Amino acid sequence: MEDKKAEIFRCGKELFSSKGFKDTNVSDITKLSGIAVGTFYNYYSSKEKLFLDIFMAENEQLKKNIMTSVDFNETPSKLIKRLMELNISGMKANPILKQWYNTDTFGKIEQLYREENGVQSVNFLYDDFIELIRTWQKNGKMRNDIDCNLIMAFFTALINLDTHKEEIGIQYFPQLLDYMADFIMDGLLDNSHK
Template sequence: MYFSINTSYKVFMIDKKTAIYNCGKELFSSNGFKDTNISDITKKAGVGVGTFYNYYDSKEKLFMEIFLDENVELKKNMMVSIDLEDEPGKLIKEILKFNLNGMNSNPILKQWYNKDVFNKIEQLYREENGINSVHFLYDNFIDIIEKWQLEGKMRKDIAPDFIMTIFFSIINMDTHKEEIGIEYFPEILDYLTEFVMKGLAI
């Protein structure tokens, strides 16, 4: 009897966390991170504010979990949509293009362009995973870079994580297109990618 009660209790607790997660995702998607607060989420989920803190330390923590899950889903879709056997220059362009389009079309991932929001999320991630962690949006592409280096298609004198930082720098320019000149986008990203890939090629 004790086992049965304990099992039901665990299921009930999991359901509460799922409700908080799903309602948070819905509200973040419709209202944005800034205009969604914990009381909005708990009210929609039908739980108390105290219950929220049983699972998440903050609104940022919940958003980061949702953001990372959405990013993983984007990467999965990307991996079945691109040809990993394409030559490096073409493949990187396809990856960056797919990533930008995916982030622009997803209301959760689009928060990346809100630097007030994203800086908090990135800081939280680095606090938990180390200040020198590879940027969490692109770290799984290191395997592709290492493969190219082993195949002699890319320079080996530059560390893979540093190469990822170079690619992140290109992507990050999209958040500054108004400052640079929106009339130059997305062509400037294509040219920069081309120049970088030529510099990395052997």
């Protein structure tokens, strides 16, 4: 049974990577994996659910790669900028994660995630970074009068700016992200930790 689920996952990943979410359908996935359409539904309730599982796995791998490639001895300000830079470039380089920039597709996936995990759930893209924020707060490197989830919301909003650069004005990127990161970090750190 697990072999069939793994094969559906593998074929879904291959097709979502090459054709995108919108242009891939369940019958494409089942044809490539050599199973019946009904069998697909024994493992996944929808194409969106399969894509969410693949997206989450790819996102987890990106986060692991990022966390092993940064210097945690950097100042919080430099480290946050580096984490955001690696996250954005990693998402743009990965055909699955790149779907984040397709607001129609990602809206469906985010809605499914929130239905499964609750409306109050923390943004699932950045959960791993919360521990870093908590550590900085505990060590007095970052303000601890602001909830760490709210701090993560600042960074989520900052990354979301990149998905709206055409609306804001593409001529302002990436400088806008740099300045916004500086402004946010200035508000979160005391002068001795910048």
